Amino acid sequence: MWAETDSALRKSVIGNIIIKGLSRDINDLALSSTFSRFREILSNRVVCDSNGEPKGYGFIYYATLEAAELVIEKLDGSLLNGYLVSVCHFKTYKEHQAEQKSSSKPPQKKDFSLYVQNMPYSLSSEELGSLFSAFGEVTSATVITKKRRSMGYGFVTYSSLDDAVIATSVMNGxxxxxxxxxxxxxHSNTFLNGMLISSVNIAYFNMLIKTFYFSN
Structure with missing residues (x-):
């Protein structure tokens, strides 16, 4: 729901935060009630699946970076309805790329792969795929093993960049x-060429605005 009609402000992502680990009982109204106690919010959305069931994460949009940072400081790592939640800035694909620029090679091929670390050793490849499939079509999910024992890390590959970006933002932490x-x-499987980066980013931002900012 939007309380601000300035289209230029809506398209900015400077005050956008993501909340992970939400109870499935939290809806848009409950999320708004909790986060509007600190600063006025412009919009909020609990992300749901195709059946209308909450996926356990959502977005809050503030007008300023200062407001977003205040809420992150106050609520990150706090309990909400008995669940420990993570509250942080939502990062776009470009921001993810900038953070990894020093250690990753220029993208070469279309392979939307994620590297997942610090997994429980009991987590299987099938369970890893099931966990990440909440965000889109997973084409492969592999837990790396040695002598049939998990090494605690693995890889998940998506067919869509949009899905990979959302999954990274939600599942990190x-x-x-x-x-x-x-x-x-x-880092080891580079996945986009230079021309694709520009075209996919345009599609991504259009999707982001339409899905999270203008839908009710």
Missing amino acids: YIVGNRPLRVAFS
Whole structure:
């Protein structure tokens, strides 16, 4: 729901935060009630699946970076309806790329792969795929093993860049078996060429605005 009609302000992502680990009982109204106590919000959305069931994460949009940072400081790592939640800035694909620029090679091929670390050793490849399939079509999910024992890390590949970006933002820091996952775009399997980066980013931002900012 929008309380601000300035289209230029809506298209900015400067005050956008993502909340991970939400109770499935939290809806848009409950999310708004909790986060509007600190600063006025422009919009909020709990992300749901095709059946209308909450996926356990959502977005809050503030007018300023200062407001977003205040809420992150106050609520990150706090309990909400008995669930430990993570509150952080939502990062776009470009921001993810900038963070990894020093250690990753220029993208070469279309392979939307994520590197997942700090997994529970009991997590299987099938369970890994099931966990990440909430965000889109997973084409492969592999837990790396040695002598049939998990090494605690693996790879998840999506057919869509949009799905991979959302999954990275939501699942990085997500608690599985008392272990916070570490999720990033794969360094070893570069996945986009220069021309595709520009075209996919345009599609991504259009999707982001339409899905999270203008839908009710």
